[in-house]
Amino acid sequence: MLAHYGYKDGSGDFFITIDTDKCNACGDCVVACPVQVLEMVEDEGDPFREILMAAVTEEHRKKIKYSCALCKPTANRPALPCVASCKAGAIRHSW
Amino acid sequence: MTKEFWRWKEYNWKDESKDWKKAKIITAGVDVGSVSSKAAIMIDGELYAFNLTRTGSDSPKSAQNAIDGAMDGTGLKLDNIQYVVGTGYGRVNIPFAKKAITEIACHARGANHIWGKTVRTVLDMGGQDCKAIKCDERGKVTAFLMNDKCAAGTGRGMEVFADLLSVSIEEMGDLSLTVDQEPEPVSSTCVVFAKSEALGLLRQGWPKEKVIAAYSSAMAHRVVTLLEKIGVEKDFVITGGISKNSGVVKRLENELKIKALPGSDKFDPQLAGAIGGALFAKALIEKSKYKLEFGNWRLENAYKNIS
Ligand code: SF4
Ligand code: SF4
Numbered sequence: 001m002l003a004h005y006g007y008k009d010g011s012g013d014f015f016i017t018i019d020t021d022k023c024n025a026c027g028d029c030v031v032a033c034p035v036q037v038l039e040m041v042e043d044e045g046d047p048f049r050e051i052l053m054a055a056v057t058e059e060h061r062k063k064i065k066y067s068c069a070l071c072k073p074t075a076n077r078p079a080l081p082c083v084a085s086c087k088a089g090a091i092r093h094s095w
Numbered sequence: 096m097t098k099e100f101w102r103w104k105e106y107n108w109k110d111e112s113k114d115w116k117k118a119k120i121i122t123a124g125v126d127v128g129s130v131s132s133k134a135a136i137m138i139d140g141e142l143y144a145f146n147l148t149r150t151g152s153d154s155p156k157s158a159q160n161a162i163d164g165a166m167d168g169t170g171l172k173l174d175n176i177q178y179v180v181g182t183g184y185g186r187v188n189i190p191f192a193k194k195a196i197t198e199i200a201c202h203a204r205g206a207n208h209i210w211g212k213t214v215r216t217v218l219d220m221g222g223q224d225c226k227a228i229k230c231d232e233r234g235k236v237t238a239f240l241m242n243d244k245c246a247a248g249t250g251r252g253m254e255v256f257a258d259l260l261s262v263s264i265e266e267m268g269d270l271s272l273t274v275d276q277e278p279e280p281v282s283s284t285c286v287v288f289a290k291s292e293a294l295g296l297l298r299q300g301w302p303k304e305k306v307i308a309a310y311s312s313a314m315a316h317r318v319v320t321l322l323e324k325i326g327v328e329k330d331f332v333i334t335g336g337i338s339k340n341s342g343v344v345k346r347l348e349n350e351l352k353i354k355a356l357p358g359s360d361k362f363d364p365q366l367a368g369a370i371g372g373a374l375f376a377k378a379l380i381e382k383s384k385y386k387l388e389f390g391n392w393r394l395e396n397a398y399k400n401i402s
Contacts (some may be wrong), residue, residue, distance in 0.1 A: 002238040008320055015240075015324070044227075045203070045236030047196045047375055049383075061241070 001045045005056035006094070007018070014065040015094040016082075020055050022090035025051040032085035034062075037067050068093070074075045103131075103264045103336070107164045109144035115171055118143075120380055122178045123165070124372020125158050125192060126199065127185030130250050131336060134161035136169075136176065137367035140377055144169055150222075162191070163217070169191030178380050180372035184223070196375055198368050199228055199239045205371030206332050207234025209362040215328040218318065218347075218355075220337035222250040225323050234371075240325050242317075250336040253343075255290060256310055260303045271307040271342030276342025278316050280313035289313070300338055307342065315346035322351065332356050334367035 006015035020043060030038045037060045043049035060067045071080050072095075083091050117120055118138035126133040127150060135145045146164030150157045158181065162173065173191060181192030182201040189195070198219065206217045212232040219226045229238040257264040278301075281292050289310060296306050314337075333355045337343055348354050358364045 001236050002325075004240040007242065008324065013324070045200050045239060046199045047194070047200050048378070049233065067149070 001043075003044060003053070003055065005061050007062065013067070013094045016056050016064060016068075017092040017094070019090045019092070020045070020049075020053045022088045023053050023086075024088050024090075025053065026088070027054075028085040028087070029054050029082040029091060032081040034047060034081065035067055035070065037064070065095070101377070104165075105148045106350060107144070107146035107167060109165075109169055110142065113138060113141070113143050115143060115169060115195070120377050121176050122180070122373045122380065123162060123334075124182060124369040124374070124376060124395045125161055125189055126182050126183040126198065126201065126366075126368035126372060127154050127158050127161070127181070127189060128183045128198075128222050129224075129367075130254070131365065132157040132161040132185075132234050133366050134158075134165040135367040135373045136162075136165050136171065137373040137377065139338055140374065142362065142370065142373075144171075145363070145369065147363065147365060150185070154188035155395075157185065158189040174244070178376035180376040180379070181274075182368050182372045188397050193376075194379065196232065196372060199236055199241075201371030201375065202226070202334050203228050203236045204234040204374050205367030206230070206334055207232075208370055208374060209359060209364070209367060210332050210356050214332050214356075214378070216325075216331045216356060217252065217323070217367075218322060220250065220333060220334045220335040220343075222319065222336060223320065225318055225335075225337075227318075227325050229325055229328065238325050240321060242321050247398040252289065252310075252314070253337065253340065256307065258294065259290060259293060260297075260306065262303060262307070265339075267307055268311075268339070268341035268343065268345075270304045270322035271311045272345060273304050273326040274308045277312065278309040278311070281309045311340070311342040312346045313341050315350055319350045327351055327353055329353060330356050332364070334364045336365055338364040374398045 001020040003018045004015045027040055037056055038054050039057050040052040040056045043053050113185050115138050121138050125137045132148050132150045136143050141221055144165045146161050148160050149176035179192045181195045182198050186195040202217055202219045206214050217228040225242045230236050256266055281289050293306050323353045
């Protein structure tokens, strides 16, 4: 399942997408994120899945553009900590 | 007393032809949304009774009202219901629910039951947010996207407008379709701003229907941009309160160039979440039984209609 968290506004598309078919619930991204944007929750689309999935916290969903700003300088952007930490390749950012 | 234009019809229903005393499995789904609370009682996987009511100031009480209304006149007591699943915004606050399941999962499962297995895209337009969900032929979610940014462009916003313009909420949709020419959408769908914008338009002499049309198309447009992000596939259906607003639905269909399947006479599309919850409740009972009997329960079973 592709879980899109974020929003679209006049200035662009701001979504973090978690691919639950890849996410193995290791929790590495939660630890890697410096501002606690991510958390582990029960699968939001499948109540019968036995493992947790990574998700964007409710608090950050509405302001994700600003929450992630520190990791995204306009020039020489380094690898994003969350994306780099995910060996499964389950995290995508739309911006 | 002044007329409350925003007030939509609260009602309940039961299937007189069915007898719950003969049922093997009785389950319920209770969906406490920000604006309305719904309870659906299902016997052996079929809808038996439901209730649609306004959400009060606290979730436990709203949930209780919803289920009491659904049980009303059936002779059922809460103890007779073997498993209750809670869903919606207030789902973690329903004391008599054994499990809370997200409305994303419940709406997809419910839509699959209401419209059938050809449903691939579900748009839930609720009281305070709106969700685009894609699912497979079992009603299992394959992708979702929530509109988390602003509480507007939703049922609650429509209620505010109904009151502002003194038009009953049930007539808003049809009235908005009476305009000869489609006005420019209001620029803001945020309730507070849209309200002052609407007042401005009224002062300029715009008739009510034109103001509602401008607001409805702004709302539709906002939702379309959401849907485009995940891609709309047929069959497409709309659940939640706004699905009953012909003005928003029509404009949405025009912009998407895809028609939504019409609502069925049997199921109120506002009940999709509660129905999905009741179906999951049944699957959860079956899961524990299977585990006892066979020690191994396949997840696939949750999405099957085992009768
Ligand atoms: S690091 Fe990747 S696999 Fe691990 S929990 Fe996060 S998203 Fe899932
Ligand atoms: S980009 Fe940075 S702030 Fe945003 S989720 Fe990833 S690690 Fe956290």
